[in-house]
Structure formats: structure tokens, C-alpha cells
Amino acid sequence: MGNKHPNLQPSIPFSGLFKAALEACADRIYIYDGEGRYLYANPSGLEELGLSLEAVIGRSWRELGLPTGIMERFENDLQTVITSGNPQISLIIYSRDGGSRYYEYLLSPVKNTANTVQMVVATGRDITPLIEAEKQAQENQQRFRNLCEAAPDGIVLVNPEGAISLVNTQTEKIFGYPREALLGQPLEKLIPERYRRLQKHYRTTYRQSPSTREMGIGRELYGLRADGTEFPVEVALSPFVSQGGTQTIAIIRDITVRKRAEEKIRGLNRSLQHKLQELARANQELEAFSYSVSHDLRAPLRAMRGFSRVLWEDYGEVLDEDGKHYLSRIQGASQRMGLLLDGLLQLSRINRHELDRSKLNLSVLAAEIVNELRQEQPEREVNIDIQPNMIAAADSGLLRICLENLLSNAWKYTREQKYPHVKFTCLEKEGEQIFTISDNGAGFNPNYQSKLFHVFRRLHNEHEFEGLGIGLATVQRVVHRHGGTIWAEGEEGQGASFCFTLSPLNLKEKRR
Incomplete structure (x- = not known):
């Protein structure tokens, strides 16, 4: 062209x-x-x-x-x-x-x-790089605003002069101000009057050496709502460098509800501590009373036994049948009274006993107790299965009392069975050992299960099965001293199972 x-x-x-x-x-x-x-x-x-x-x-x-x-x-x-x-x-x-x-x-x-x-x-x-940088900056700014609006806490952006340049919706809700009333205002607008002077000093110091401060660290802080009420807050700070200088992002959390809950918990703890102290004193007094009664009653009991024996030996020939019967009942009652006092003394001593936990083979201990039962009643043939190597951290003296009561009960309540059978086993469930002594004996009515571990509460007539009503209460106290729990399962005529746990204390540890 x-x-x-x-x-x-x-x-x-x-x-x-x-x-x-x-x-x-x-x-x-x-x-x-x-x-x-x-x-x-x-x-x-x-x-x-x-x-x-x-x-x-x-x-x-x-x-x-x-x-x-x-x-x-x-x-x-x-x-x-x-x-x-x-x-x-x-x-x-x-x-x-x-x-x-x-x-x-x-x-x-x-x-x-x-x-x-x-x-x-x-x-x-x-100018493509510049345009793209501006777009990215706008997107970042919008993303920041979206995050601020979605935040559960109040977010306030403070410029280098200490004026508010951005707030989110949660800040409006917390302080009760529309954001238009906050933008451009000094941060001290949100702080109670008595703290403002200190806040200005702190802001100056922070600006000289800005750093991230985590929420909940430092002194107690308070905010001021639009209606003039003060409320506790937690504040996290983070410096934010921009073209206009170093700004500060403040994340503000209203902890009014939490503070009220904490105060309520402290009040409940104080009340609980007071009640525990009262309960401890009551238990001490009760144990002292039980021990005193059990101990002091032995003197008149010994006199009753002694005089009834003298009466029988010296005047037995002149007593008629009714007199001999009454004298025999006095001797039987005094003997039972002695056993009750022994049981009460043992029960009161358990809480005073210094707990000394160590590695204990419950299988060996149970076998020793069974051998003693067989020696006492060699005529009985009871099939007893004991799971080998059942190990626990326990006080040997108290666990002997516990197993003696449970195994002797199983031995006693199976005597009417043609083929009596007792089992002592251990099952581990969710990291916890559950020890169980079960039998095929008389069992019990499950409706009265709650009475089993009460002192002097018996579910069987004394003419059917002898007993004092103290053994299971003693067992429960031993288990509780070890930080465990105990419960029973059974049906009338179908046997019973007594299950208990012991707290998983390190075998090297010892505690009271």
C-alpha cells in the first residue's frame, strides 16, 4: 500500500x-x-x-x-x-x-x-501486574471483611493514631453501638473511664514494640457498653502492617456468662467444701461413737456372760426347764452381742486404717480363705473355681476382710444346694478390672437390692441363714477406700453375683 x-x-x-x-x-x-x-x-x-x-x-x-x-x-x-x-x-x-x-x-x-x-x-x-495486585488486594480485603463478619468475637481494627477504622457486626452486638458511631473514634470509647488513662499509656508502649498477644493472658480487662454498663472481656492483639503504618487488630470476647458460671462454681465449691467438712466431722463423731459404744459395752457384756456361766454351773440343777431355757437364751444373746460388737469395731476401724496399697495376688488370697472355710466345715463339698493370677493394687489386710465376707457369704448361701458352685473371676472392660464372686445359692429379691449394703439390713431370716447384717456394709467400705464401686445382681433361688472394682492406682504408688 x-x-x-x-x-x-x-x-x-x-x-x-x-x-x-x-x-x-x-x-x-x-x-x-x-x-x-x-x-x-x-x-x-x-x-x-x-x-x-x-x-x-x-x-x-x-x-x-x-x-x-x-x-x-x-x-x-x-x-x-x-x-x-x-x-x-x-x-x-x-x-x-x-x-x-x-x-x-x-x-x-x-x-x-x-x-x-x-x-x-x-x-x-x-500495568497488568499492578491491576492484578490491586484486584488481589481488594479480594484479600473482602475476604478479611467476610472473615471478620463471620467471627464469633468482636473484631476492631485500630490505626496508628489509636482511632477505630473497622468493626464487625459482633462488635456492634457486644457494645451496643452502630458501627457508624465507632468508626474514627478513639479506642478508649469502648473502655471504662477509670481505665482510659492507663490504656493510652499501654497503647503507646505497644506501638513502640508491637507483638501478638494471646487472648486471656495478662490482667483482667473490662469493656464499656453504649448504655454505660461494664462487662468483663478477654482481648487478643495482633499488629498489622499496612501502607499507613502499623495498625492493631483487637479480637474482643465478652466473657460475662463465663465469669458468672465461674463465680457460681466457686460458690458451689465453697458450699461443697463446707458440707464435706461437716460430713467429715459427722463421720468422725459417728466412728468415735461407734468405737466407744462397742468398746464400752464389752464390760457389761463380759459381766453378763460371766454371771450367766456361774448361774448355770452353780444353780443349773435347781432350775426348771423354763429357767434353763431363759438362761440359754441369755447366753446366746450375749454371744451374738459380742459378735455384733466385733463387727462394729471392724467396720469403724476400716476408715481409720492407713491404706497401704501394693501389688496383690487376689487369686492366692482367695485360695487361702477357701482353705480356711474347708477346714472349718470339712463335711461340705463345694465346687470353687478361682481364676488364676488376678492382680490388683490393694491393701492386703482390707482386701482379706472384703474377700472373707464375700466368699463366706457364697459358702453359706449355697449350703441348701445339691451341687454348690462358687466362682471368683476378673474381667477387664474399657481398661477397668471388674472382680466378680458368684454362686448358685439362695440369691435375693432384686427389689431389695438397695438394702444389701446397709448396716443391720438382712434379706434372709436368721433361722434360714445366720448373720449379723454387717459384712456387706464392711465390704462396701473397703471397696470405697480403694476408690472403687460395688454392686450385686441376683434372683431368688438362682444365685447371686457380687461385682466390685478397684481404682487403677500405679502399683508403685501408695496412698492413704
């Missing part, structure tokens, strides 16, 4: 130094005449167009076949500069390879002596 404007030269006669500067410039530089035709393009501009200088000079963008959608806006800006004579910024967006590139052009008019625009110099550069 020939040059349609022969009066225009293919280039502008620049000075050598100026031309060298234009051609070395990384920015795209184009010079247009008053009708929008190219007069010059530097190497960067030609590279963008993909054309040579000879192909560009004297032609408009339409003649060069440049994209219409992009260049129409640029042409409008160019014509505005030519018409107005004022500089103009023009933004061109190229879509290439599925993405967009942004170019910013400064359109500067060059006027002649008649003050008419003779040429327009367009200086452009790729």
Missing part, C-alpha cells in the same frame, strides 16, 4: 540523542497527527503492533486492521485530546491466551504556535 499523504515523511526528524532515548525506552511510544494517523512508533510500540515502522507511518489504526473493540475507545480518547487540547489517560485491555493484559496510555497534546493540537504523543506501559 502506497503512502496516501506524500507530505508526511516516514519519520520525524528527531535529534540523535532524543531519538536514541525514545528507541531505548521500554514504554510504548506512539506519535499521532491531528487526524489520528501514526507519525512515529518506537521499537517497543512496534513490537506490540507486530509491524514495521514503514508499515505504520501515515496510517490510522483502522487502516492497519487493529482490533475494533480495543481501538475505538482509544480513538475516542485521542479525539478528546485533539479537540480539547488537554492530556488524557486511556486504558486499553487486550484479551490474549485466555487472559487479559492492561495498558495505560498518557495522551499528551503537542501544539503549534496557533495553539492548535498538531500532534499527540501516547506513552503507554503494561
Whole structure:
């Protein structure tokens, strides 16, 4: 295509130094005449167009076949500069390879002596990284705002001067202010009057050496609501560096409900401690009373036994049958009274006994007790199965009392069975040992299960099975001293099972 404007030269006669500067410039530089035709393009501009200088000079963008959608806006800006004579910024967006590139052009008019625009110099550069950075900053800012709005705590952004520059919805709810009433206000607006002076000093100190401060660390803090009420808060601080300087993000948590709950718990603990002390005193008094009664009753009991024996030996021949019967009942009652006193003394001593826990083989201990039962009643044939190597951390003296009572009960309540059977086993469940002594004896009515471990409570008639009603209460106290629990399962005529646990104390430890 020939040059349609022969009066225009293919280039502008620049000075050598100026031309060298234009051609070395990384920015795209184009010079247009008053009708929008190219007069010059530097190497960067030609590279963008993909054309040579000879192909560009004297032609408009339409003649060069440049994209219409992009260049129409640029042409409008160019014509505005030519018409107005004022500089103009023009933004061109190229879509290439599925993405967009942004170019910013400064359109500067060059006027002649008649003050008419003779040429327009367009200086452009790729501002895509800047645009993308701005977009990313806006997205980050929006993401930050979204996170702030979704936060369960109040969030306040404080600028370097101590003024509030951002609050979230939760802050409005906590303090009772609309955010418009807080933005631009000093942070001290949210702090009780008596703390504001100290807060300003603290803010100055923090600004000199900003650092992250975790929530709940440091002194007790209080906030001030719009209605003038104060409330306890926890505050976390984090410095935030921006172009305007170091800002501070304050995360504020209203802990009013928690403080009330803590105070209530402290009150309950004080009340519980008081009741425990009262209970401990009552138990001590009760144990002292039981021990005193059991001990002091032995003297008249010994006198009753002694005089009844003398009466029988010296006057037995002159007593009729009724007299002998009454005397026999006195002796039997005094003997039973002695056994009751022994049981009560043993029961009272358990709580005073210093607990000495060590590794104990319950299987061996149970076998010793069974051998004693067989020696006492060699005529009985009872099938007794003891699981081997049942190990626990226990006080040997107290566990002997516990197993003696449970095994002797099983021995006693199976005597009416043709084939009496007793088992002592251990099962581990969820890391806890459950020891069980079961039998196929008389059993019990499960409706009265709650009475089993009460002192002097018996579910069987004394004429059926002898007993004092103290043994199971003693067993329960031994188990409780070891931090365990005990319970019973059974049915009338179908046997019974007594299960107990002991706290899993380290075998090397000892405790009272």
C-alpha cells in the first residue's frame, strides 16, 4: 500500500540523542497527527503492533486492521485530546491466551504556535501486574471483611493514631453501638473511664514494640457498653502492617456468662467444701461413737456372760426347764452381742486404717480363705473355681476382710444346694478390672437390692441363714477406700453375683 499523504515523511526528524532515548525506552511510544494517523512508533510500540515502522507511518489504526473493540475507545480518547487540547489517560485491555493484559496510555497534546493540537504523543506501559495486585488486594480485603463478619468475637481494627477504622457486626452486638458511631473514634470509647488513662499509656508502649498477644493472658480487662454498663472481656492483639503504618487488630470476647458460671462454681465449691467438712466431722463423731459404744459395752457384756456361766454351773440343777431355757437364751444373746460388737469395731476401724496399697495376688488370697472355710466345715463339698493370677493394687489386710465376707457369704448361701458352685473371676472392660464372686445359692429379691449394703439390713431370716447384717456394709467400705464401686445382681433361688472394682492406682504408688 502506497503512502496516501506524500507530505508526511516516514519519520520525524528527531535529534540523535532524543531519538536514541525514545528507541531505548521500554514504554510504548506512539506519535499521532491531528487526524489520528501514526507519525512515529518506537521499537517497543512496534513490537506490540507486530509491524514495521514503514508499515505504520501515515496510517490510522483502522487502516492497519487493529482490533475494533480495543481501538475505538482509544480513538475516542485521542479525539478528546485533539479537540480539547488537554492530556488524557486511556486504558486499553487486550484479551490474549485466555487472559487479559492492561495498558495505560498518557495522551499528551503537542501544539503549534496557533495553539492548535498538531500532534499527540501516547506513552503507554503494561500495568497488568499492578491491576492484578490491586484486584488481589481488594479480594484479600473482602475476604478479611467476610472473615471478620463471620467471627464469633468482636473484631476492631485500630490505626496508628489509636482511632477505630473497622468493626464487625459482633462488635456492634457486644457494645451496643452502630458501627457508624465507632468508626474514627478513639479506642478508649469502648473502655471504662477509670481505665482510659492507663490504656493510652499501654497503647503507646505497644506501638513502640508491637507483638501478638494471646487472648486471656495478662490482667483482667473490662469493656464499656453504649448504655454505660461494664462487662468483663478477654482481648487478643495482633499488629498489622499496612501502607499507613502499623495498625492493631483487637479480637474482643465478652466473657460475662463465663465469669458468672465461674463465680457460681466457686460458690458451689465453697458450699461443697463446707458440707464435706461437716460430713467429715459427722463421720468422725459417728466412728468415735461407734468405737466407744462397742468398746464400752464389752464390760457389761463380759459381766453378763460371766454371771450367766456361774448361774448355770452353780444353780443349773435347781432350775426348771423354763429357767434353763431363759438362761440359754441369755447366753446366746450375749454371744451374738459380742459378735455384733466385733463387727462394729471392724467396720469403724476400716476408715481409720492407713491404706497401704501394693501389688496383690487376689487369686492366692482367695485360695487361702477357701482353705480356711474347708477346714472349718470339712463335711461340705463345694465346687470353687478361682481364676488364676488376678492382680490388683490393694491393701492386703482390707482386701482379706472384703474377700472373707464375700466368699463366706457364697459358702453359706449355697449350703441348701445339691451341687454348690462358687466362682471368683476378673474381667477387664474399657481398661477397668471388674472382680466378680458368684454362686448358685439362695440369691435375693432384686427389689431389695438397695438394702444389701446397709448396716443391720438382712434379706434372709436368721433361722434360714445366720448373720449379723454387717459384712456387706464392711465390704462396701473397703471397696470405697480403694476408690472403687460395688454392686450385686441376683434372683431368688438362682444365685447371686457380687461385682466390685478397684481404682487403677500405679502399683508403685501408695496412698492413704
